[in-house]
Amino acid sequence: MSLLAFCEWLAATEGSLALHESIYMYPIVESSHVLALTLFVGFAVILDLRLLGLILKQVPVSQVADRLLPWTIGGFIVMNITGVLLFYAIPVRTYQSIFFRAKVIFLILAALNVWFFHSRLYQRIAEWDHAIITPRAARRAGLASLVLWGAIIVAGRMIAYNWFDCDIQPQPAFVNWAAGCVVPPPAP
Amino acid sequence: MLLPFFQWCETLWLGQVVVGSVWLFPVIESVHLLGLALLGGSILLVDFRLLGLGLTGRAVSELARDARPWMITALIVMVLTGIPLFLSEPIKCYYSTAFWIKMTTLPIALVFAFTVRTRVTRAEPVGNTARRQQLVGALSMALWFTVAAAGRWIGFS
Numbered sequence: 069m070s071l072l073a074f075c076e077w078l079a080a081t082e083g084s085l086a087l088h089e090s091i092y093m094y095p096i097v098e099s100s101h102v103l104a105l106t107l108f109v110g111f112a113v114i115l116d117l118r119l120l121g122l123i124l125k126q127v128p129v130s131q132v133a134d135r136l137l138p139w140t141i142g143g144f145i146v147m148n149i150t151g152v153l154l155f156y157a158i159p160v161r162t163y164q165s166i167f168f169r170a171k172v173i174f175l176i177l178a179a180l181n182v183w184f185f186h187s188r189l190y191q192r193i194a195e196w197d198h199a200i201i202t203p204r205a206a207r208r209a210g211l212a213s214l215v216l217w218g219a220i221i222v223a224g225r226m227i228a229y230n231w232f233d234c235d236i237q238p239q240p241a242f243v244n245w246a247a248g249c250v251v252p253p254p255a256p
Numbered sequence: 257m258l259l260p261f262f263q264w265c266e267t268l269w270l271g272q273v274v275v276g277s278v279w280l281f282p283v284i285e286s287v288h289l290l291g292l293a294l295l296g297g298s299i300l301l302v303d304f305r306l307l308g309l310g311l312t313g314r315a316v317s318e319l320a321r322d323a324r325p326w327m328i329t330a331l332i333v334m335v336l337t338g339i340p341l342f343l344s345e346p347i348k349c350y351y352s353t354a355f356w357i358k359m360t361t362l363p364i365a366l367v368f369a370f371t372v373r374t375r376v377t378r379a380e381p382v383g384n385t386a387r388r389q390q391l392v393g394a395l396s397m398a399l400w401f402t403v404a405a406a407g408r409w410i411g412f413s
Binding site: 109114131 | 404
């Protein structure tokens, strides 16, 4: 089964239809997704700013990371649950949204950045825990995190707009390719 | 009573520019959201600490002092982006309950943040300040939560 076929199957399920057509549930899930951002991205930003030496300069990096991480993870779980539900409510259109696809790519890059930070840089935290100016690699990771989560927020917000939807044609060939639109060949 | 004011807002140049553009509203809205993330981090960092959560190993005053410039930056970004968003649809806002909830709680949250909360976060912890700190942290979070949730809900009305 292709991903598109899976999304079409998902869209026909009872739960997807119910959530899509609900008056209050969809807005509540959507609002939870946005509000959880304040906790998840908010605390990620605090750690990033600390890595850049712009906030909490007197606080060891490990203290910021260790004390905020459980809450960041909590926020991330809420973002994931609500995010999956939002996709579940509108599967086909979201799957074929170039903004959603861009968001997924940014999410993968952000995940790689987190993995790189924790598996490489954080292992040697003792060497620079108290430094206001952290090692260049740590500053890069912090900056990359800020840029990526910002891009994820913007791309996520843009999913709501239908400029590049598959059912609005003609679109540039690149858009149809990037969105995976199934466009019938022009009539001869 | 305020309807004429909102009607006048609708005629303003800035709102018309936003209305006349396909992408300006989404872009401003996105920056509004980026501001929200920063505002969330800078406020929750201190409110969590007031509740005895998060960076408990540091003094409240230290966290509040460090978070303050970022909170103010985020507030400026949110207001500067919020105004054109409002001016692009003032009549819709006028008839939106969510908008009025936001505009009622926003000034309360702002005044609270720069009076009571500032004073409590600057005070040296003496005697039984823990309960007052918890109360202030919880109130601050409740107020900003209402502002943010009502703000999001304007879009659904």
